[in-house]
Amino acid sequence: MTSSSIEVRALSKRFGAFTAVDAVSFDVRRGDIFGFLGANGAGKSTTIRMLCGLLEPTSGTALVAGHDIRRSPEKVKRSIGYMSQKFSLYEDLTVEENIRFFGGVYNMAAPDLASRLRWVLEMAGLRGREHSLTRNLSQGWKQRLALGCAVLHEPGILFLDEPTGGVDPVSRRAFWDLINRLSEDGVTVFVTTHYLDEAESCNDIRLIHAGRIVGAGSPSALKASTIRNPILEVECGRTVEAMDLLRREPWVRDVSIFGVNLHVGVVEEAEGRRRLAARLEQAGIPLRRIDRIVPSLEDVFLRRIEDSDKEAGR
Amino acid sequence: MRKKAVAAPTVRAEMAGPVRMVEATVFASIRPIIRKEFRQIRRDPRTLVFLLALPGFLLLMFGYALNFDFKHIPLAVCDQDGTQASRDFLARLGTTEYFDILYRLDDPRLVDGLFGRDQAKVAVVVPRGFADDLSSGSGAPIQVLLDGTNSTSAGTAVGYIAAIVQSASLRMTTQVLEGRGFRGLSVPVAAEVRVWYNPELRSALFLIPGLMAFVLMIIVVVSTSFSVVREKERGTMEQILVSPVRPLALIVGKTVPYALISLLSAHLALGLGYLLFRVPIRGSYPLLLLAMGLFLLGGLGQGILISTVTRTQQVAFMIAILTTLLPTFILSGFVFPIRNMPGIIQAFSFFVPARYFLSALRGIMIKGVGIGAFWEQILFLAAFAGLTITVSAVRLRRSSGVEGEGRKRR
Known part of the structure; x- marks a missing residue:
């Protein structure tokens, strides 16, 4: 058996003249948390839907859990769990009825279902609420119940399509804790998201833009390969004025405002610090702090999209 | 605490995963879907009321309102002759149950006002010299005025008047001839009319089976298309796919509960039809059940088919009403006889399942005939049911993807 849970080869999907996914190829290692990042409409959902057998590819192939998604979609379906941003539960059924329904849909034997039912209730923190109607649960609970229903049949691969939309930060953290535990237990997690802080929790990432993969690797590798020049975080007064000022300097690569600070990309760190301090002093802007920082995925993502658009002549 | 619980049962690797699952047959997964569907229906009493009570309610409304039996038509008479003969003649009109003589006018010009205010629908004017004309044998004209606003009721009234006048004049002729010494006279051609199946010519007998087809079709198509589209709206359809x-399996699981419920409401309609409108079931009950079952299946299939091409309940409702209400009302022979329609419209009616159901239903309930009389209809109903269900199963396999993309691209 290969070490890849998912192998995608030149997978494309066209809707009429519109190409949603353009010949993407990648492998997902078993047990990884694999992040598929992109803006809305970049092709994330279309890809995940093809891999889950909800959508037929226009061309290309993919193996999911060793099964061809075109030739044996039924086998693929039995090996995967799927949860979408809608937390697709029956709102007019109780918590337990929802779990039992999905158990029935996957043909689970009664004793297995009984033990997994207890597991899901425990995992989602829903013990004692078995008989509450699902519509009365908070978003965070619905999310964890939906996750429980998706992994009820113990799939080896879990697909999560923007799983944290509309959920408060505490519940989001709890949810990611669950995802990490599943991954530790050997489940491959394929997650699409546009929250870049969530992407930091992934082992492996693909950046997708306009149906094409524009970046690949772990979060740290991506940062290292994309942004080679140092980035300095500058805390100073009159930030907007300072940004306009620095932008005109030849030794400055780029400047952007992050919160109350400036992120300044420079050619070389030591010289950059010196020139920066001098320039601000000359303009009479008080300088409080300069620190070298590690670029965020947001920096990476924006740079990659820019580069790809330049290449495509857009 | 939560973390510990997650870690406790290990999740199997993907190769081991499916082993525990019983090999998925089509039928194994139908049961949980049926159970879930019944639960949802139970939790939503409004839908249940809609499914069960609406047929009865519509049956009452239509059964009493859609009545083509015109009786007690308000009649105004104007006797300008004022003789024994004219009084006898007008009295004859009043003794039937079809007309009620409400006004006796001195001036025929008053009829205008009565018609305008809807106080009378028909007026009969016996002109001066009626009795003289009668006895001279030169033919006595009378004037009949009709409010033709409602062409159907006016047409019926004309028929009644003509029949009454004819029988009255026949009687008078015989009387006159007998008075002149002719004995043992008889009418040369005497039609002895005997009406089969519906001797009292009650229109309820004709309308109720059509009404059942009409009501059931709408309910079944609307409710099934709703139940599927609702799952699409909530995303649960995707989760099942x-x-x-x-x-x-999904289609069967979703249709069985609605099939049973609509069969139940069909029986409620039958019961009401019998109790309130004395509509009998003269033929075989199993045959009736077969016809109803096939008709309902076709409707269920049509409902699911609609749901595969729509995304919201509003659109599903509109299409469902459009494809059931009009064809079933107009093209099924429910009210308007199909053979009087222009050829092209008749051709359309061949694609309306209610047309076949209706003639089978009337055959079984009113005529009490066996399957020999309408096996073609039954065959068509079966074909329609098979077709809609197969097509929707195929479409369902594809619809989710198309739908998902539509959502994404917006």
């Missing part, structure tokens, strides 16, 4: 459940 990523599971190993086959589309056919």
